[in-house]
Amino acid sequence: MRIALAQINTVVGDLDGNRDHILATLHEAEEGGADLACFPELSLCGYPPEDLLLKKDFLAACSESLEILAREVGDTAVLVGIPYLAEDIFNAAAIIHRGKVTAVYRKSFLPNYGVFDENRYFAAGEEGLVVKVAGVRVGITVCEDIWYAGGPVEAEVARGGAEVVVNISSSPYHRGKCGIRESLLQSRAADSMAIIAYVNCVGGQDELVFDGGSMILHPRRGKLAASPYFVEHILYCDVDTTGLWAQKMTRPIHRYMRQGALRRPVRVLELDGQRGPSQGERPHLPIQDIKELAQEEEVLQALLLGLRDYVRKNGFTDVMFGLSGGIDSALTAALAAMALGPEHVHGVFLPSRFTSQVSGEGTLSLVKALGISLETYDIDGILESYLGQVNASLQGPGRDVALENLQARIRGNVLMNISNSRGWLVLATGNKSELSMGYCTLYGDMAGGYAVIKDLLKSEVYRLSRFVNEREGREVIPSIILEREPSAELREGQKDSDSLPPYEVLDPILEDYIENGLTLDEMAGRGYDRELVEDVVRRVDANEYKRRQAPVGIKISPRAFGRDWRLPISVHRNRGS
């Protein structure tokens, strides 16, 4: 039995476009001699559709699109993810064969944590499904179904005799997740004594990036085949169940599961007269050598794909941003040039009296190294005009802060002028350390439609910048920028370290508090200064109001400031202490 796992990039809501893309990929898989072609979770409508799922006409259009798709399906059976409206709404996988939707599997485990809200939309399925394809019993599961032991996978093996379990996923990326996922899938294969065929989607959607990384895992022989990460790909595998039965009998999990807690029914179905092309006629499968990505490369690819897809899927061609001569805007610029090509990338330098010479020099070398365009506007005259015309608006105990913010906002205005007059997307350049601590200006440096590096701590910004230089084998990001001390340059001689702990001290605390969810006691136990930790936590909590108005950006960490961070703005400030 030859299986094809189609790791494709779809567009949320584009039912016609996604179906065309699925059909084109199916035809390729047919050429490739596949008996079964599998497409990701909800790939017919794009993932995650969020509240589109509450619209009755959207669900009806999805059903209609499935019917149209079915008419084009011949001998190569198709497994595709759809929202399925029956007695309730289900996150489903439809088996299509010879023009007909033969069966529909309903996802059972619905994630409702982190960035996921699936209980908001879906009811849970209660029945497994095993389909015999070219003589092989194939169990069907959707994403979360495979993440837990003793769940739908084992039920399909134990009660439906599945030899292969396909899992169609739309599993978003975060740093390190590729490795976690692979070891999890390997456990599931070993536990259930079934071959696992995992297909994930690829592409960016708002704050999420899907990394693909489809793979086929054997309970004993490990990874049989794998797709590359972050690109579209069809993964073929001739599923060989030889010896599986004997091995299964040496550790008969299926029998224990039957007598155990798992009472889930499983339906077994044989495709009508299904018969793939005989082995001899099929194209030979080349040996694939998929390299694991180094961590920095993984993060880099995620950022590039996330940015490229946000730009493309929202109909933009060009992006722009303020260049300050600092590391954050330099990395953002480098990422944009790599993602979109330098001819679509526009830097804007907005110096004031507080801008140092090194900022100008750094900006010029950066722009030259990247080959992007540069416009320069001095903002001092405009600042003077505010001071002359509306000086009274700046009177008060917070005048110094107000003046700093005003400079950032004038810069924001000029960027938005360019964006509004030319239709370019403004990228915000702030990092996660700043956004955590509120060391940023609403409507100033926070202005923009997309915030590429908002989920990278400052130390990660440095690490990735150095990696980009190494990878490219030249100073894409000039050392003059890499080596200077961080400063917002909003007053004479200002340094980040005037207002924040040094980043090498701050960032581990932020990571432990925000991403790892440690308590104050746990953090103190890790040797951080307790008073410092309390101060950091207080500032993170107090700046929720700023983050709530920040642009969306790419989730890279296990917990980003986006759908997976839902904290109140109004909250008692001394909660933690």
Added chain:
Amino acid sequence: MRIALAQINTVVGDLDGNRDHILATLHEAEEGGADLACFPELSLCGYPPEDLLLKKDFLAACSESLEILAREVGDTAVLVGIPYLAEDIFNAAAIIHRGKVTAVYRKSFLPNYGVFDENRYFAAGEEGLVVKVAGVRVGITVCEDIWYAGGPVEAEVARGGAEVVVNISSSPYHRGKCGIRESLLQSRAADSMAIIAYVNCVGGQDELVFDGGSMILHPRRGKLAASPYFVEHILYCDVDTTGLWAQKMTRPIHRYMRQGALRRPVRVLELDGQRGPSQGERPHLPIQDIKELAQEEEVLQALLLGLRDYVRKNGFTDVMFGLSGGIDSALTAALAAMALGPEHVHGVFLPSRFTSQVSGEGTLSLVKALGISLETYDIDGILESYLGQVNASLQGPGRDVALENLQARIRGNVLMNISNSRGWLVLATGNKSELSMGYCTLYGDMAGGYAVIKDLLKSEVYRLSRFVNEREGREVIPSIILEREPSAELREGQKDSDSLPPYEVLDPILEDYIENGLTLDEMAGRGYDRELVEDVVRRVDANEYKRRQAPVGIKISPRAFGRDWRLPISVHRNRGS
């Protein structure tokens, strides 16, 4: 049995403050001779705590606070809402009596739609609880538990013999919900043949307002007692179960439920030696005459409470906003003056060459009528300075739009100058019609920490403004403002109707699409012009990116642009057509 329903206003995360407030209220209820004092859902920690519930130390602090509270509880039993960490996290109601937590009920129906994410945090309880208090069998439920027939209420009646069912809630307001809730509670009383004692919290929390409206309903005799809406209150009722048994026997739902699908176990518990003060010693209960609120009064109260609590709970004393001479900023000003007192309210008038005389006159009469302060800054000079200094940034096909937005952003900057230098909270003044259609400027008129009327359509803004004038018996909002044609005054002779359908045409479409969730076909069936509807829907969908950066504001409609609106930004634009 005398029951006290304590409709209190708590602060999210303020465990000490909330406990003190509960204790003070309890002492009052003890004075009032209550056998049982009931406090709202999660009132010990404030509602909704959102992702605070994912913090282990927060949950531990809640448990600790419950223990401290318990020590102060004597003969008057207490029912209070807490997050409860056992084998999982539960949204629970603790029964406390004579220094001890006697039992904990776990909420069974967890709402995970609209603004609610309870599956994100809680596991569902599986057991009912009936407590005998002063000889009366009292069933315990939490909020959502009571919203559906054949659920926990009926189980406690059928299997635990409950005569009274208490429901502790934190049920957020939306327009018309008070009436819906009352008729629902009355059905539940009639269906189960039990007296329903419903206590809801009161107060504002970010985008939500809780309206209180606690009440006691008899299955046959209707409303026995009720709290006023939108204020703190203790509602007392001497629960009289006379005749209930006989009536129950004439329609023995409890027997059908026992033999029906409802197999839920219910635990029955008697409080140890519980004995309230004898009837004779207790203060006499005065007759309460609670008036239903007219719809406009209800909306007004919700806005005032929401604004007042956001300001107070976030540590502000004063608010400010731009006054344009238009109806939106005028209503916002009137609401702020009513909520906080005019001495804490500051208007800022920011005219340009496009500002008409009537805007200036209207602003002056408004400020005079309200008694709030006014500062005026002409923005033309600053605009000139942008045109002189950075004119090239405005070159492009979108120059006209960019110039309009720039004016709005200069105004935003001046407001933020004042806010940053003086510590006043900026209120954004935009309405829901604008925000739906994207007829507003990011970082311009959208700037602000709180958006008071963001969930009112333009026609509701007019309606409420007229209501405020009638209610106050004078022109709080001057007729010169009420009667002029809406304009953003960002270019010569501009009118809203140049860019938008007339509001009387637009608003019903927006209401049907956004709040009522109608499909295009359904809307066309209601007689709207199909092409117009398609255009409106397209514009609403396309402007999601703006709304994502909008400040939070008060939910008034069944579906506001907040936690209950989760649409993708990147979405295929022709989805609907």
